Amino acid sequence: MSELDAFRTEVREWLEANCPAEMREPIRDEGDVCWGGRNFKFKNEAQKAWLEACVAKGYTVPDWPKPYGGAGLTPEQTKILKQEMKRIKARSPLDSFGIWMLGPALLQFGTEEQKVQYLNPIARGEIRWCQGYSEPGSGSDLVSLQTFGEDKGDHWVVNGSKIWTSYADKADWIFCLVRTDKTNKYQGITFMLFDMESKGVTTKPILLISGNSPFCETFFDDVEVPKTQYVGEINRGWDVAKYLLGHEREMISGGGAGGDMVSIGGAFAKAFGKNAAGELDDPILRAEMAAFDVDVFAYRAMGERFMDMWKTGRAHPASSNMMKYVGTELNKRRHELVMSGGGSEALEWDSEESKGGARARGWLRTKANSIEGGTSEVMLNVIAKRILDLPGA
Amino acid sequence: MPLYHNDDQAMLKDSVAPFVAEQAPVSHLRKLRDSADATGFSRDLWAQFTEMGLPGMLVPEAHGGLGMGHMEAGIVLEEIGRNLTPSPFLSTGVGAVAALAKAGGTQAGRWLPAIASGEAIVALAIDEGAKHRPDRIATTATRAGNGFRLDGKKSFVLHGHVADVSIVAAKSDGGITLFAVPKDAKGLTADPRRLVDSSLASHVTLDGVEVDADAVIGEVDAGGEILDALLAATRTGAAAEMVGVGQGAMDMTVNYLKERKQFGKLIGEFQSLQHRAAHLYGEMEVARATVMKAQQLLDEGSEGAKLMVSVAKAKAGRAANLAVREGVQMHGGIGMTDEYDIGLYMKRDRALAEYMGDVHYHIDQVARMNGY
Numbered sequence: 001m002s003e004l005d006a007f008r009t010e011v012r013e014w015l016e017a018n019c020p021a022e023m024r025e026p027i028r029d030e031g032d033v034c035w036g037g038r039n040f041k042f043k044n045e046a047q048k049a050w051l052e053a054c055v056a057k058g059y060t061v062p063d064w065p066k067p068y069g070g071a072g073l074t075p076e077q078t079k080i081l082k083q084e085m086k087r088i089k090a091r092s093p094l095d096s097f098g099i100w101m102l103g104p105a106l107l108q109f110g111t112e113e114q115k116v117q118y119l120n121p122i123a124r125g126e127i128r129w130c131q132g133y134s135e136p137g138s139g140s141d142l143v144s145l146q147t148f149g150e151d152k153g154d155h156w157v158v159n160g161s162k163i164w165t166s167y168a169d170k171a172d173w174i175f176c177l178v179r180t181d182k183t184n185k186y187q188g189i190t191f192m193l194f195d196m197e198s199k200g201v202t203t204k205p206i207l208l209i210s211g212n213s214p215f216c217e218t219f220f221d222d223v224e225v226p227k228t229q230y231v232g233e234i235n236r237g238w239d240v241a242k243y244l245l246g247h248e249r250e251m252i253s254g255g256g257a258g259g260d261m262v263s264i265g266g267a268f269a270k271a272f273g274k275n276a277a278g279e280l281d282d283p284i285l286r287a288e289m290a291a292f293d294v295d296v297f298a299y300r301a302m303g304e305r306f307m308d309m310w311k312t313g314r315a316h317p318a319s320s321n322m323m324k325y326v327g328t329e330l331n332k333r334r335h336e337l338v339m340s341g342g343g344s345e346a347l348e349w350d351s352e353e354s355k356g357g358a359r360a361r362g363w364l365r366t367k368a369n370s371i372e373g374g375t376s377e378v379m380l381n382v383i384a385k386r387i388l389d390l391p392g393a
Numbered sequence: 394m395p396l397y398h399n400d401d402q403a404m405l406k407d408s409v410a411p412f413v414a415e416q417a418p419v420s421h422l423r424k425l426r427d428s429a430d431a432t433g434f435s436r437d438l439w440a441q442f443t444e445m446g447l448p449g450m451l452v453p454e455a456h457g458g459l460g461m462g463h464m465e466a467g468i469v470l471e472e473i474g475r476n477l478t479p480s481p482f483l484s485t486g487v488g489a490v491a492a493l494a495k496a497g498g499t500q501a502g503r504w505l506p507a508i509a510s511g512e513a514i515v516a517l518a519i520d521e522g523a524k525h526r527p528d529r530i531a532t533t534a535t536r537a538g539n540g541f542r543l544d545g546k547k548s549f550v551l552h553g554h555v556a557d558v559s560i561v562a563a564k565s566d567g568g569i570t571l572f573a574v575p576k577d578a579k580g581l582t583a584d585p586r587r588l589v590d591s592s593l594a595s596h597v598t599l600d601g602v603e604v605d606a607d608a609v610i611g612e613v614d615a616g617g618e619i620l621d622a623l624l625a626a627t628r629t630g631a632a633a634e635m636v637g638v639g640q641g642a643m644d645m646t647v648n649y650l651k652e653r654k655q656f657g658k659l660i661g662e663f664q665s666l667q668h669r670a671a672h673l674y675g676e677m678e679v680a681r682a683t684v685m686k687a688q689q690l691l692d693e694g695s696e697g698a699k700l701m702v703s704v705a706k707a708k709a710g711r712a713a714n715l716a717v718r719e720g721v722q723m724h725g726g727i728g729m730t731d732e733y734d735i736g737l738y739m740k741r742d743r744a745l746a747e748y749m750g751d752v753h754y755h756i757d758q759v760a761r762m763n764g765y
């Protein structure tokens with residue numbers, strides 16, 4: 001038996017022993033997701049036990065080095081762990097911006113001290129992070145951001161506001177882009193880290209078209225940030241910001257694969273009924289769903305190839321932009337089909353049968369996929385410039 | 394297995410890509426076309442392929458081949474696609490080998506070594522009408538003497554008029570049976586037609602063709618599985634070739650965007666073209682990954698291969714079609730000229746799209762395999 005086969009057996013046994021049955025049920029709503037953080041309330045004992053088991057093993061961040069709370073797995077081992085978790089439909093033990101975004105940026109740009117200090121609480125689900133990038137006047141054109149940090153010797157005094165800050169009202173800390181040099185556009189931004197309980201930080205939730213309000217306006221009035229709490233170099237935060245965006249885009253692109261829905265047509269044939277030939281009883285919808293299934297199966301292969309290449313340094317550094325573009329457009333198409341398939345039932349907004357309007361709200365939420373983390377148009381601009389090397393892009 | 398080429402495969406690509414680009418670039422196709430070549434490919438080139446061992450790549454080592462997999466064959470096919478090289482590689486070295494190797498027995502022993510040595514060209518006589526409908530084969534095999542009598546009409550048989558042997562799918566008493574029909578069989582006629590991409594495909598008539606019992610590939614009535622193996626290999630191969638065609642068209646087009654000036658600017662500066670080119674890039678990348686996944690599953694003998702093969706043929710079909718359409722459009726007027734190569738890519742793509750099931754056929758298959 002090869003080493004990897006042995007590892008697979010070991011993982012399989014560990015999962016069998018440690019993943020509670022409740023954690024093998026599909027995620028139904030936001031409340032099923034374990035985000036961690038100071039104020040997080042576990043939905044049930046199983047969620048807590050599953051997190052603790054994974055933390056002990058380093059499996060919340062399996063490919064991070066052990067001193068930072070990971071399990072130090074190789075790309076091949078990480079792939080096997082993911083495959084085995086998927087096989088038993090295990091939920092992710094912990095989801096967070098710390099894992100997806102800040103972690104990879106710290107691993108790349110952080111000092112040894114910062115890695116130990118910040119990564120371990122992320123891996124253990126103790127500190128929940130939010131992302132302070134966008135501002136009212138700076139969305140796609142992020143580098144025009146105005147939030148300013150005035151140099152006061154051993155600290156900065158930060159003033160300004162951020163917008164669309166996801167979960168700002170629930171997060172413990174923020175990683176935040178702050179202008180520290182008004183004379184230099186790209187080399188005048190510092191990547192700061194600070195506690196959301198710092199004096200002068202306030203948040204105001206914004207209601208989304210889905211009726212939920214996971215994101216906020218975030219205001220900074222004379223917030224003091226010690227001059228030890230930045231990543232990379234002062235005024236060179238843009239490099240960190242861009243690197244982090246690559247990981248954010250990679251993460252968002254995952255939605256395209258469609259979780260555990262094997263085939264959209266297969267799922268709907270049950271609800272819709274079939275004709276005498278055993279085909280979904282609406283030939284045009286059947287054709288659209290089948291064409292969509294082809295694109296999803298194809299995208300899963302792309303996801304596998306991308307991860308294999310990304311984790312081994314073979315991928316084009318800008319290829320996460322392509323993944324985000326293709327994956328998010330696919331996910332929007334999925335939810336259009338879910339609505340068509342669901343008909344008038346899918347329109348229900350708050351009934352018990354509709355699980356509180358899960359389909360309608362989910363459909364509306366996916367419209368943000370091609371906006372958050374950089375819009376589809378911006379993704380296409382980046383591909384044109386950095387991958388295709390087109391002029392003037 | 395990671396979904397990228399390993400070192401050996403990368404080396405194979407490094408030797409095959411320059412070889413095909415030098416020996417059989419698009420000008421090679423033009424030369425054959427403009428001289429109204431009656432064979433449909435260059436025998437000299439096939440001899441060079443043989444020197445490199447390419448026809449026998451998939452042939453098991455016991456039969457004199459290299460015993461490689463679909464991932465490796467796909468590397469060759471992509472280069473054939475990128476250069477629009479007319480070649481019997483797909484039907485002979487991929488489709489026929491897959492069927493014969495699966496069946497084993499007398500016919501495998503007879504033809505696999507001949508394929509590996511470059512001596513035999515093999516045609517696949519499967520389709521019978523304008524569209525690919527392998528589940529409705531009407532050609533009949535009736536027992537006669539100590540063998541069979543074959544009657545029917547086949548169409549879209551690439552290299553049918555020059556093949557040393559054709560693999561014929563026929564309906565027998567209890568199922569499908571595949572036969573190896575040699576070119577000199579009495580009652581066998583091939584009527585070659587020039588197609589839009591300058592290739593030659595035959596309408597083949599089987600009029601009371603008599604074959605011995607040992608002409609059966611595999612077992613009588615048990616040809617379904619062998620046909621499936623033939624189809625899976627050929628479809629995956631055609632998809633790999635389409636990735637080459639699409640990539641070739643896309644590369645040409647992206648280069649043109651960096652050369653052509655209008656309104657005082659390079660046309661590649663116009664965002665409407667940038668976005669379309671970037672979208673196309675994404676589709677081509679997805680198609681490539683999908684085809685590699687199908688190759689990998691076939692090589693592993695995985696149960697999921699059949700689904701992925703249809704996904705690959707459909708996805709590569711969509712992506713390559715987009716590449717050639719955008720290619721002609723973004724070239725403007727010059728893209729419509731015979732002198733410029735982009736139109737040849739459009740023609741080749743059209744023929745490959747139809748071969749062994751078009752996009753619609755395979756989308757429908759994906760629905761069926763998922764129970765709707």
Ligand SMILES: Cc1cc2nc3c(=O)[nH]c(=O)nc-3n(C[C@H](O)[C@H](O)[C@H](O)COP(=O)(O)OP(=O)(O)OC[C@H]3O[C@@H](n4cnc5c(N)ncnc54)[C@H](O)[C@@H]3O)c2cc1C
Nearest residue numbers: 131132133134139140164165166368371372373374375377
């Ligand atoms: C659900 C959700 C969660 C979010 N979470 C966060 C978060 O946690 N933290 C955070 O900092 N931000 C977050 N964002 C903000 C997100 O990053 C921005 O919305 C996004 O970058 C777009 O900026 P904008 O909204 O200002 O749109 P704009 O930049 O004003 O864009 C408007 C339109 O113009 C197009 N456009 C703009 N520039 C170009 C161009 N050069 N070429 C072609 N078209 C162009 C865009 O594609 C878009 O269609 C979130 C957004 C959403 C929707």
Ligand SMILES: Cc1cc2nc3c(=O)[nH]c(=O)nc-3n(C[C@H](O)[C@H](O)[C@H](O)COP(=O)(O)OP(=O)(O)OC[C@H]3O[C@@H](n4cnc5c(N)ncnc54)[C@H](O)[C@@H]3O)c2cc1C
Nearest residue numbers: 653654655656660663664665666722723724725726727729
């Ligand atoms: C069959 C045929 C018959 C014709 N007959 C005649 C005729 O009888 N008389 C005659 O005078 N001409 C004729 N033409 C020429 C025709 O009008 C031109 O081909 C056409 O105007 C495009 O110009 P072009 O070929 O130089 O392409 P280009 O202008 O070089 O365009 C190349 C690509 O760039 C795109 N592009 C160019 N500028 C922009 C922009 N600003 N923004 C976005 N995209 C842009 C184009 O849409 C195209 O996709 C004919 C062409 C054809 C194909």
